[in-house]
Amino acid sequence: MNHPVKRMDRRRFLKIAASAPALAALDSIGIADADPIRYGKMVDTVRCIGCKRCMSACKRWNGLKVERDELVTDRNTSLSGNNWVVVNYLIDRRNRTHKNYGHWACQHCIEPACAGVCPVRAITKMPEGPVVVNEKKCIGCRYCYQACPYKIPQFDFVKRVTRKCTMCYDRTPLLNYMKPACVAACPVGALHFGYKQDVIREARRRTRDRGGRFYIMGLEEAGGTDMITILPTVPEDLGLVVAPRKVVNQNMDKIRITGAGFMGASALAGLMYLYAGLTRGRNRKGHDEPDDQTS
Amino acid sequence: MTNPMTKHLEALLRDMDGAPAFYVWVSVLVALVGLGGYALLMSVIHSLEVFEFTLKIPWAMMVSNYVFLIGSSTGLCMVASMGYVFGLERYTMIGKRAVFLAVFAILFGMASIMLHLGHPERAAVFTILTPNIRSAMWWMGGIYGAYIASLVVWCWLLLRRDLVANADDPGLKGTICRWLSLQEAMSTLGRRFPKSQGIIGKLSGMLDSETERSKWIRIFATLSLVSGLCAYVVEGSLFAHIEARAFWYGPLTPIYFLLGAALCGISWVLVTGIITYRVRGEDLPADLKDLFCEMAEILALLLSVAFLAIVYKMGHGLFVPNKAATVWLFLTGPFSLAFWMLEIAMGLVLPIFVLLFASRKQMMPGIMIGAVMVLAGYFMKRYDYVVASQIYPVIKNHLPSYLPTFIEVLLIGGLLGAFLLIYTLGDRFLPLKEKGYYDVS
Numbered sequence: 001m002n003h004p005v006k007r008m009d010r011r012r013f014l015k016i017a018a019s020a021p022a023l024a025a026l027d028s029i030g031i032a033d034a035d036p037i038r039y040g041k042m043v044d045t046v047r048c049i050g051c052k053r054c055m056s057a058c059k060r061w062n063g064l065k066v067e068r069d070e071l072v073t074d075r076n077t078s079l080s081g082n083n084w085v086v087v088n089y090l091i092d093r094r095n096r097t098h099k100n101y102g103h104w105a106c107q108h109c110i111e112p113a114c115a116g117v118c119p120v121r122a123i124t125k126m127p128e129g130p131v132v133v134n135e136k137k138c139i140g141c142r143y144c145y146q147a148c149p150y151k152i153p154q155f156d157f158v159k160r161v162t163r164k165c166t167m168c169y170d171r172t173p174l175l176n177y178m179k180p181a182c183v184a185a186c187p188v189g190a191l192h193f194g195y196k197q198d199v200i201r202e203a204r205r206r207t208r209d210r211g212g213r214f215y216i217m218g219l220e221e222a223g224g225t226d227m228i229t230i231l232p233t234v235p236e237d238l239g240l241v242v243a244p245r246k247v248v249n250q251n252m253d254k255i256r257i258t259g260a261g262f263m264g265a266s267a268l269a270g271l272m273y274l275y276a277g278l279t280r281g282r283n284r285k286g287h288d289e290p291d292d293q294t295s
Numbered sequence: 296m297t298n299p300m301t302k303h304l305e306a307l308l309r310d311m312d313g314a315p316a317f318y319v320w321v322s323v324l325v326a327l328v329g330l331g332g333y334a335l336l337m338s339v340i341h342s343l344e345v346f347e348f349t350l351k352i353p354w355a356m357m358v359s360n361y362v363f364l365i366g367s368s369t370g371l372c373m374v375a376s377m378g379y380v381f382g383l384e385r386y387t388m389i390g391k392r393a394v395f396l397a398v399f400a401i402l403f404g405m406a407s408i409m410l411h412l413g414h415p416e417r418a419a420v421f422t423i424l425t426p427n428i429r430s431a432m433w434w435m436g437g438i439y440g441a442y443i444a445s446l447v448v449w450c451w452l453l454l455r456r457d458l459v460a461n462a463d464d465p466g467l468k469g470t471i472c473r474w475l476s477l478q479e480a481m482s483t484l485g486r487r488f489p490k491s492q493g494i495i496g497k498l499s500g501m502l503d504s505e506t507e508r509s510k511w512i513r514i515f516a517t518l519s520l521v522s523g524l525c526a527y528v529v530e531g532s533l534f535a536h537i538e539a540r541a542f543w544y545g546p547l548t549p550i551y552f553l554l555g556a557a558l559c560g561i562s563w564v565l566v567t568g569i570i571t572y573r574v575r576g577e578d579l580p581a582d583l584k585d586l587f588c589e590m591a592e593i594l595a596l597l598l599s600v601a602f603l604a605i606v607y608k609m610g611h612g613l614f615v616p617n618k619a620a621t622v623w624l625f626l627t628g629p630f631s632l633a634f635w636m637l638e639i640a641m642g643l644v645l646p647i648f649v650l651l652f653a654s655r656k657q658m659m660p661g662i663m664i665g666a667v668m669v670l671a672g673y674f675m676k677r678y679d680y681v682v683a684s685q686i687y688p689v690i691k692n693h694l695p696s697y698l699p700t701f702i703e704v705l706l707i708g709g710l711l712g713a714f715l716l717i718y719t720l721g722d723r724f725l726p727l728k729e730k731g732y733y734d735v736s
Contacts, residue, residue: 078351113539119433120421137421140413142353143432149539151688155353160413241688248538251429257535258431261528261549268553269524272373276381282589 039129040199041167041180041191043103043229044206046214048190050074050087050101057185058085061168079104081156084165085182090231090238100232102240103182103191106131106152106165107218107225113249114144114153122162123153129196129226130167138162149222149243167226196226203228223247316574317719324716331709334702335410351695352685357411359681360707362530363559363674364404364714365439366552369527370560371397372446372519374590379449379516385586392571392727393564394450396718397523400563401443403714410706431533438529442522449515451475455502457726468724475725527556541617542684551608554601559673561594565666569659571722584657591654591662594669595647602643620687629696630683633675642672 052071059066065082069075076088085105092098112131115123122137123144133144133153138161144153145162153162168180178184183191192202200219207214207230215234218225222243235242375393378386409415418436427433458476462469473479481499485492501507531549538544565587572579579587609625612618625634646665653661682697699707721727 116427116429117432117536119427119430119436120417121425121427122421137417137425138414139418139421141411141418141432143430143533145353146537146540146685151351151539155413162413244538249536253538254429254431254532254536257546258528258532258549260546261531261535261553262525264550264553265524265528268373268557269520272377272381276377276383280383282385 037128038196038226039167039193040196040226040228041108041183041193042199042203043227044190044192044203045090045100045102045229045231046206046210047188048087048101048103049188050089051187052087053185053187054103054182054191055083055085055087057181058165059083061171061181062166079152079154079164081154081159081163083154084163090240092233093237093239094233098232100238102229102231102238104240105182105227106167107150107222107227107243108165108167109149109222110224110226111222111247111250113147113149113222116249116251117143117147119143126169128169130169131164132166132169133162133164135159135161135163147249149248150241199228203230206230220245316576320574321716321719324712324719327708327712328716329709330705331707331712334706334709337702338410338706352682352697354411354681354685355697356678356682356699356703356707357407359674359678360710361404361407361411362552362681363677364400364407364710365530366527366556366673366677367559367563368397368400368404368446369523369553370556370558371400371563372442372523372560373557374560374564376516376520379512380520385582388583388586389564389568391450391453392568392722393560394446394453394519395721395725395727396563396567397519397560398443398446398450399714399717399721401439401446403710405439405443407707407710431529431536435526435529435533438522438526442519442526445515445518445522449512449519451477452502452508452512452515454725454727456508461726471724472726524553527552539688540684541615541687542612542621542680547608551604554597554604555673555676558594558597558601558669561590561597562666562669562673565590565594565662566670567718567722569663569666573660573663579659584659587659587662588654588657591650591665594666595650595654598643598647598650598669602639602647605639605643617687621684624683624686625679630679633679637675638672638679641668642676646672 050073052073055077056066056071058064059082062084064084067077067080067082070077070083074089077083077086079086085103087101087103090100090102108125108129108131110125112123112125115121115125115131118138119141120137120139122134122139123131124134125131140155140160140162142153142155142162145151145155153164155161156163168178168182171178171180179193183193192199194202200216203216207216215231216228217231217235217240218228223246231238231240371393374386375390375397377383378388378390409418412418422433422436455476458472459478462473462476462478464472481495485495501511528549531552534540534543534552535545535548568583568587569579609622612622624630646668649661649665649668653659653665686694
């Protein structure tokens with residue numbers, strides 16, 4: 001079917017041209033300095049039924065390859081370049097009869113360590129919350145994986161780049177309030193998406209309603225994350241990676257470490273100088289003039 | 296009719312005239328390079344999956360080989376700078392050999408890391424277009440660029456006088472020397488651009504003047520030493536910044552790296568220096584023997600320091616909750632055999648006694664064996680350090696494992712083989728041979 005082609009008339013063109021300086025000026029009014037509108041995602045492992053619809057929705061939206069058996073329920077899977085979200089069994093070490101399903105993906109740290117180490121700034125923290133990898137810029141060094149306290153960014157062997165959950169930033173929540181694919185697919189409300197403050201409030205409400213014997217992960221871990229997870233117990237007991245309760249890979253820490261290295265290098269150069277001074281007398285021992293003849 | 300190819304081949308064979316051991320050595324290296332080329336082709340055709348690095352252990356043998364080679368380069372630069380920066384004239388004997396090796400160690404180290412990257416072609420573009428100054432990896436790239444540039448100039452300045460002197464040789468050696476001395480390039484440039492003749496004349500005059508040449512050698516040696524030390528500190532920081540890898544993290548890591556670089560540098564000079572004379576069937580000059588014995592003693596001293604450092608690192612790690620799991624991997628876990636036998640016994644403790652004994656008796660083969668043990672132990676140490684440290688933390692207690700594939704081993708063998716082959720050919724065709732002291736004033 002042929003669609004009628006809309007032609008831009010002169011009046012319309014002049015309107016756009018006249019509004020361009022105004023649009024450009026808008027950028028300098030201070031919007032950039034205003035508090036960013038931050039979104040967050042909540043995972044309620046107590047409510048999760050392990051159906052893995054979030055996994056299949058993620059794969060469908062992001063065009064990821066489906067591996068054999070990975071969408072079968074009750075089968076643990078690992079994150080990979082084609083698996084940005086996994087739903088695995090979480091078994092309490094202290095009481096092995098307590099079992100829950102855990103939706104595990106990028107935690108979207110407020111101060112992401114991965115973005116701090118990427119040499120080409122292929123990973124960025126967007127003001128709205130998501131931490132996103134630019135696959136066209138990624139050089140495939142896997143340094144982000146090493147730096148991530150949760151070991152999330154995964155290398156895709158075929159595309160030769162790092163890939164991970166983007167919190168579906170391309171569904172443009174700011175414009176049309178669409179939820180990430182996984183959240184939209186969850187049939188039991190175990191996943192929740194909204195403004196960060198609302199997400200935290202919702203997580204606290206749910207834990208309070210259940211008697212408060214739950215752990216909310218993401219408030220302090222890695223300096224705070226934009227993914228909040230309600231766990232039945234502390235993450236250590238569930239076999240999850242435990243991130244320190246502070247921002248990891250802080251700039252001052254990096255400066256401190258490299259500074260120590262430079263001090264070590266200076267000390268080494270000093271020792272070499274000292275050694276040269278102490279043993280200079282050995283020069284020309286039993287040796288004549290410099291031999292400049294070539295062979 | 297004489298085919299130019301046949302002419303060059305004849306010249307090559309004439310120049311390569313040497314002991315049978317030399318031909319065996321070169322054949323082995325050529326075979327290694329060929330197999331490495333096959334592995335490289337496989338990795339290009341079949342994606343990076345031909346390597347056994349996994350999602351959980353994404354830095355594997357290519358990274359450890361890279362760290363080993365660039366550490367060797369920094370160490371070699373340190374050894375050579377004893378002569379040209381700190382004014383110890385006896386060290387200038389091995390200066391050319393050490394700097395030549397340093398140049399190719401860094402180049403093959405860089406080749407190793409480029410093959411490890413998913414998109415090496417993007418690295419050069421985006422490190423310039425969108426730099427991240429918070430990343431140690433970005434700093435490393437920049438500083439290594441400066442290091443390579445100053446090292447190459449230093450090497451060329453050291454060799455230039457001999458290259459010019461050998462340029463008139465009739466064989467392949469003469470052709471290589473003439474080409475590398477840049478005399479022809481300079482004269483062509485002068486002919487094409489007459490205005491540049493003044494500058495070229497000034498440059499040639501400066502290079503021909505011994506005082507000026509010594510001054511520039513010292514300047515570039517200092518630049519290389521400073522940039523080399525900085526680069527290796529940043530390389531250590533690349534690991535040390537990673538708070539999520541407890542065994543790498545900490546301010547002492549760059550210092551351990553520097554210590555390792557010094558060990559490697561001295562060992563490479565000893566091994567290549569002694570083996571070259573053995574292959575040629577010549578005796579080492581007395582001065583060189585004295586120097587090698589002195590270096591062997593320094594190496595033994597550094598090994599003792601490295602031993603204490605390892606005791607401290609492991610002992611301290613046992614009391615740090617996040618590190619303890621990795622430390623136990625080395626002490627009693629799957630890496631224990633490599634750690635105790637190769638790293639500690641063969642790479643640290645045994646060489647101390649071998650080197651001290653051999654240097655007292657002036658036994659060059661003993662010194663060479665000790666240095667080879669140090670290099671092998673250090674290569675193993677870098678492998679263990681990179682791989683074992685990635686095992687913790689893990690999700691759901693599934694310990695990831697890694698063993699290099701045959702293809703991976705072939706590629707590493709090819710890189711090391713190419714490095715040694717270039718050294719061997721360089722030793723044959725370039726004036727690297729020790730000829731006594733230079734004036735470094």
